Amino acid sequence: MRTTILGATLAAALAATAGHGIQATHSSAAVVLKWNQLLQTTLPQPGNPLSPRFYAMAHIAMFDSINGIERDFEPYRVRLRPGLWGSAEAAASQAAHDVLVALNPSATAAYDEALAADLGEHPSGFVHRGAEIGAHVAREILAWRQQDGWVVPAFPPYAEPLLPGRWQPTPPAGTAATFTHLQHALPMALLSATQVLPPPPPSLTSGRYAADLNEVKLLGKSDSTARTEEQTNIARLWSGVGTTTGFFPVWNNVARDVVLERNLSLVETARVFVLVNVSIHDALQTTQASKFVYGMWRPVTAIRAADTDLNSETEPDSTWLPLITTPPYPSYAGNLATIGASAARALEHVSGTNDVPVAITWTGLGGLPPVTRHFDGFQQAADEEFMARIYGGVHYRFDQQAGQQAGVSVADYVFANFMRPRGRWLD
Numbered sequence: 071m072r073t074t075i076l077g078a079t080l081a082a083a084l085a086a087t088a089g090h091g092i093q094a095t096h097s098s099a100a101v102v103l104k105w106n107q108l109l110q111t112t113l114p115q116p117g118n119p120l121s122p123r124f125y126a127m128a129h130i131a132m133f134d135s136i137n138g139i140e141r142d143f144e145p146y147r148v149r150l151r152p153g154l155w156g157s158a159e160a161a162a163s164q165a166a167h168d169v170l171v172a173l174n175p176s177a178t179a180a181y182d183e184a185l186a187a188d189l190g191e192h193p194s195g196f197v198h199r200g201a202e203i204g205a206h207v208a209r210e211i212l213a214w215r216q217q218d219g220w221v222v223p224a225f226p227p228y229a230e231p232l233l234p235g236r237w238q239p240t241p242p243a244g245t246a247a248t249f250t251h252l253q254h255a256l257p258m259a260l261l262s263a264t265q266v267l268p269p270p271p272p273s274l275t276s277g278r279y280a281a282d283l284n285e286v287k288l289l290g291k292s293d294s295t296a297r298t299e300e301q302t303n304i305a306r307l308w309s310g311v312g313t314t315t316g317f318f319p320v321w322n323n324v325a326r327d328v329v330l331e332r333n334l335s336l337v338e339t340a341r342v343f344v345l346v347n348v349s350i351h352d353a354l355q356t357t358q359a360s361k362f363v364y365g366m367w368r369p370v371t372a373i374r375a376a377d378t379d380l381n382s383e384t385e386p387d388s389t390w391l392p393l394i395t396t397p398p399y400p401s402y403a404g405n406l407a408t409i410g411a412s413a414a415r416a417l418e419h420v421s422g423t424n425d426v427p428v429a430i431t432w433t434g435l436g437g438l439p440p441v442t443r444h445f446d447g448f449q450q451a452a453d454e455e456f457m458a459r460i461y462g463g464v465h466y467r468f469d470q471q472a473g474q475q476a477g478v479s480v481a482d483y484v485f486a487n488f489m490r491p492r493g494r495w496l497d
Contacts, residue, residue: 105163125350226251229247325342349416
């Protein structure tokens with residue numbers, strides 16, 4: 071029931087701007103929701119660790135454009151002079167358009183069409199001036215990120231010695247490590263990718279290591295009889311198997327539901343999406359960096375070679391395979407766990423509580439029906455995302471705990487240091 075109401079609300083909000091252009095002075099949050107949805111449907115390779123850069127840059131550009139006119143919060147990046155006049159909606163649309171065309175030129179036609187619908191055939195001076203402000207902010211954001219180190223022609227090679235505990239390419243493909251460069255790239259908010267680096271993983275001879283290895287060995291095996299059907303479905307859904315809903319749309323859609331339920335203003339809506347997406351961006355960069363700082367072997371490697379770990383509580387299984395194919399980079403800390411934790415914490419900050427009912431819908435592939443799961447709060451959803459990678463056989467529990475801790479730390483930092491209210495807070 072809840073998702074039906076929200077879907078109808080979103081459709082009505084988006085329809086209000088369709089075909090009419092932005093002429094009114096009243097600021098509707100629909101323009102931010104529209105561009106977020108368009109971003110979700112046009113992203114190339116939507117599940118890879120570079121995707122949050124698209125979300126963060128587009129939403130920062132929209133927020134700074136809107137806020138430069140409405141001036142309710144401190145700017146995120148671009149400080150505009152006081153007293154600017156123009157449509158905040160037009161500013162947001164132009165800013166999102168220009169950033170996304172630069173980042174994803176293959177979808178230029180879709181972005182052009184969306185912008186034209188927003189501005190209308192004969193934009194007023196008010197709308198035209200807003201668009202000029204958005205274009206200026208977009209140029210500033212693109213210049214800021216031009217040399218941020220996120221986009222490289224090839225991933226730097228990475229290899230670990232053939233020693234117990236050290237990462238090695240994993241079956242079935244044995245692919246070389248990818249996204250090896252992110253520890254040296256510029257974050258969106260943090261001072262460096264290692265600012266909130268997790269502590270080292272447990273030693274191979276510890277009881278903690280053995281317990282967590284044995285847990286994923288039991289639950290994460292491809293044909294495990296200990297894993298329930300629901301746990302199998304959880305692993306697949308959160309990993310994007312059999313659905314077009316990827317890691318990042320999941321939490322952006324939760325953010326959408328929050329702003330609609332709270333009836334937030336345009337600038338408040340823009341701020342929420344920045345808090346969520348910058349938190350995800352920098353948290354994911356943190357855990358991805360930690361993978362190459364520590365070089366921890368993946369469960370599939372560890373389980374097959376458990377006779378080399380000097381731990382009497384582990385036993386090898388030379389044919390063990392995970393339910394979900396292991397990504398081609400080291401294990402510690404967990405990326406999906408940090409995505410969920412950072413987004414959940416950001417939304418808790420916005421809402422003032424974690425106890426907000428959440429409904430997440432994954433769309434089906436090949437005619438399969440959508441699947442909706444319900445949660446009592448943001449953290450419960452994040453905890454299920456945490457467990458999904460254990461059920462999938464690709465992470466240890468200690469990976470996921472470190473990922474969650476990093477995600478919370480990043481979201482707290484972003485909330486404390488960016489876009490602070492000018493003399494007020496959300497009602």
